[in-house]
Amino acid sequence: xxxxxxxxxxxxxxxWPLTGAMAALLMTSGLAMWFHQxxxxxxxxxxIIMVLTxxxxxxxxxxxxxxxxxxxxxxxxxxxxxxxLFITSEVFFFIGFFWAFYHSSLAPAPELGGLWPPYGIIxxxxxxxxxxxxxxxxxxxxxxxxAHHSIMGGERKEALQGLTLTILLGLYFTMxxxxxxxxxxxxxxxxxxxxxxFVATGFHGLHVIIGTSFLAVCLMRQVNYHFTTHHHFxxxxxxxxxxxxxxxxxxxxxxxxxxGS
Numbered sequence: 001x002x003x004x005x006x007x008x009x010x011x012x013x014x015x016w017p018l019t020g021a022m023a024a025l026l027m028t029s030g031l032a033m034w035f036h037q038x039x040x041x042x043x044x045x046x047x048i049i050m051v052l053t054x055x056x057x058x059x060x061x062x063x064x065x066x067x068x069x070x071x072x073x074x075x076x077x078x079x080x081x082x083x084x085l086f087i088t089s090e091v092f093f094f095i096g097f098f099w100a101f102y103h104s105s106l107a108p109a110p111e112l113g114g115l116w117p118p119y120g121i122i123x124x125x126x127x128x129x130x131x132x133x134x135x136x137x138x139x140x141x142x143x144x145x146x147a148h149h150s151i152m153g154g155e156r157k158e159a160l161q162g163l164t165l166t167i168l169l170g171l172y173f174t175m176x177x178x179x180x181x182x183x184x185x186x187x188x189x190x191x192x193x194x195x196x197x198f199v200a201t202g203f204h205g206l207h208v209i210i211g212t213s214f215l216a217v218c219l220m221r222q223v224n225y226h227f228t229t230h231h232h233f234x235x236x237x238x239x240x241x242x243x244x245x246x247x248x249x250x251x252x253x254x255x256x257x258x259x260g261s
Contacts (some may be wrong), residue, residue: 009070016027016057023050025096058217063090065234066226076233083237090207094248097200098255104192112191113249113261116260121193129180130257133173134249137208140169141246144239146216151222154229163219166242195254204248211225211245214238 023046065071073078105116113119124130124258147162181198188198218235221227227235 006073007074009064009072009075011064014057014060015054016060019049021028023053027243039160057161062221062226062234064222071231071233076231079233079237083240084110087240090244094200094203095249097203098251101196101200101256101260104196107236109192112193117193118191123193124180124184124257126253126257126261129176130253133176133180134253136169136173137246137249140166140173141243143169144242148235148239151227151232152229156222159222159227160219163222167212167215167219168214170208170242173208174205174212175207177201180250197260198214200256202253204245204252207245207248211238211242214241 023142024045026042027050028046030040030046034043058191106111107120108114117123128253143162145162147159147166150156150158150162186194186197188194217236218227218238221234
């Protein structure tokens, strides 16, 4: 950055926002075609383009921040505000699902029999897989905090161990939720209960997969010595996101699994 008269990062022109938007359009329209016409071609095309875009965009950001020195303190401050605003938008995203759930459950419509859960729905026990998933996510919150403090303290081995454990716990959570979905005695088509349950928990599961991928990238960067004790915002952003996922799950567990059943 020696040729610049300021400490801010003027981003070079990049094709990735355009290809990312195209991938999002293909995935959403492809999802609709999958539901209505049982064709997955468009959705798979969008998924492939999204994976390629994500990899290359992330590669560019890592290069700019780690090797080219563009992520100065003012730039890192801006990235922090950006991540905070992004997580805030995600909070409101989930508030919509909770609003739909409480609107339907506190005053069940006559079409549902005036009951919650609706007549004919057998809810999942909150003390089986959901309770185990709660313990798994809480444990992953501990391990990611351990990894964070290890990075700040320069403890490379402990940071790698904490990150690896967090990723394994995230994968375990996803496996348990997939098993729960397969064995659930109701589907997304089962009235308001099915739709609110699967949309809320399903989007949370998607966020767990995204957070696990985020942490996996951080693990690779830690292996390659990208993080220092004072320059590791990429990991901090992943840790913030993971804690957000943890907190949302606690609200989901208490509301939908425990109180809602």
